[in-house]
Amino acid sequence: MYGHISQQQHIGSRRFFSLRRISTAFVLVLLLNSYLPVSHAQVARTLIASTAFALIASNAAGVTQLTTSELVSIAVGAAIILGQSTREDPPNQCALSGYPGYTYEASLSLCYRTVASPLSVTAAEAACAADGSNSQLLRVSSVEVFNFLVQQKQQNSGISSFYIQGKRINGWSPYLYNDGTTITYFNWSTGQPSGVGLYLATASADTRMQTDDGTSPRSYVCAVYPPTSLPAR
Numbered sequence: 001m002y003g004h005i006s007q008q009q010h011i012g013s014r015r016f017f018s019l020r021r022i023s024t025a026f027v028l029v030l031l032l033n034s035y036l037p038v039s040h041a042q043v044a045r046t047l048i049a050s051t052a053f054a055l056i057a058s059n060a061a062g063v064t065q066l067t068t069s070e071l072v073s074i075a076v077g078a079a080i081i082l083g084q085s086t087r088e089d090p091p092n093q094c095a096l097s098g099y100p101g102y103t104y105e106a107s108l109s110l111c112y113r114t115v116a117s118p119l120s121v122t123a124a125e126a127a128c129a130a131d132g133s134n135s136q137l138l139r140v141s142s143v144e145v146f147n148f149l150v151q152q153k154q155q156n157s158g159i160s161s162f163y164i165q166g167k168r169i170n171g172w173s174p175y176l177y178n179d180g181t182t183i184t185y186f187n188w189s190t191g192q193p194s195g196v197g198l199y200l201a202t203a204s205a206d207t208r209m210q211t212d213d214g215t216s217p218r219s220y221v222c223a224v225y226p227p228t229s230l231p232a233r
Contacts, residue, residue, distance in 0.1 A: 052078035098132050099224055108148060111224040112138065116158045118217030121199045124163050128222035136178050137165040138221040140200075140209065141185050150207045152221060159219040162202045163212070171196030179225075 052074045059066045066074070094102035094111035102111040119127060121137075128135040140146050153159045166175040166183050175183040186193075189203035189210050197211030201218055212218075 049078040094224070097224060099135065101131070102222075102224065105148065108145060112221055114152045114156060114159075114219070114221045116156050116219050118160075118219050119163075120217060121163045121201075121212070121214035124218070124220040128220070131222055132224070134224050134227060135222045136225055137163055138223045139165045139177055139225070140187070141183075143185075143187070146187050146207075149202065149221065153207055156219075160204045161207070161218045163214070163218045163220045164200050164202060164209070166200035168198050170198070175200060 055064060055066070055074055056071055058064045059071060092100075093104045094100065097111060099111050099113075102113045104111055113131075115124075115127065125137055128137055138145070138149065140149060149162060149164070153162070165177055168175045177183060183200075187208045189206055189208035192203070192208070192210045195211055195213075197213050199212045199214040201210055201212035201216075202208065203210045
């Protein structure tokens with residue numbers, strides 16, 4: 001009887017320490033996900049998920065003794081960890097593209113960097129171009145990009161307005177992107193378009209578009225766009 005109790009205590013002890021290791025692993029993955037660079041966190045999650053699957057296999061082989069509910073918890077946790085890995089950007093995607101200081105926005109498939117320090121539009125364009133030949137001012141080409149820009153302003157308290165990509169030859173010609181494509185998406189602020197400004201910026205009040213002469217210092221977002229052929233004229 002006492003031997004049976006001792007054996008049960010031994011099994012319970014093994015189970016307790018197994019669960020402690022698993023719990024510690026899941027806590028570690030949350031910390032790694034928060035503080036490590038994306039590529040390092042991704043590797044850490046993969047290793048921990050692999051360890052979880054190894055525990056399941058060892059239990060099947062009789063090495064560990066876990067209950068069905070414990071095994072299900074481990075499997076679900078591993079699936080969540082791997083799911084996080086597949087949803088995030090590939091390791092160092094922006095760095096591998098030649099833009100190490102840029103962040104990858106998966107929803108837009110875009111490498112970008114937000115600069116709060118205000119510049120004139122020509123200086124902002126030059127600052128983006130200095131990062132690489134494919135870096136330009138952000139193109140606000142859809143409501144999704146507009147919402148992204150609003151989010152950038154909300155996350156950076158020092159930003160009032162942005163310069164965005166778009167210019168025209170005179171007050172009556174269409175606005176064009178850098179590659180010569182005519183801009184078709186506009187989200188004008190109240191009272192806009194106004195005047196004969198040749199550039200596009202955002203209004204301080206609502207981050208919607210306004211015409212601009214390009215001289216007032218504003219914040220900006222540099223974004224990486226693949227090279228395209230100029231449209232036929």
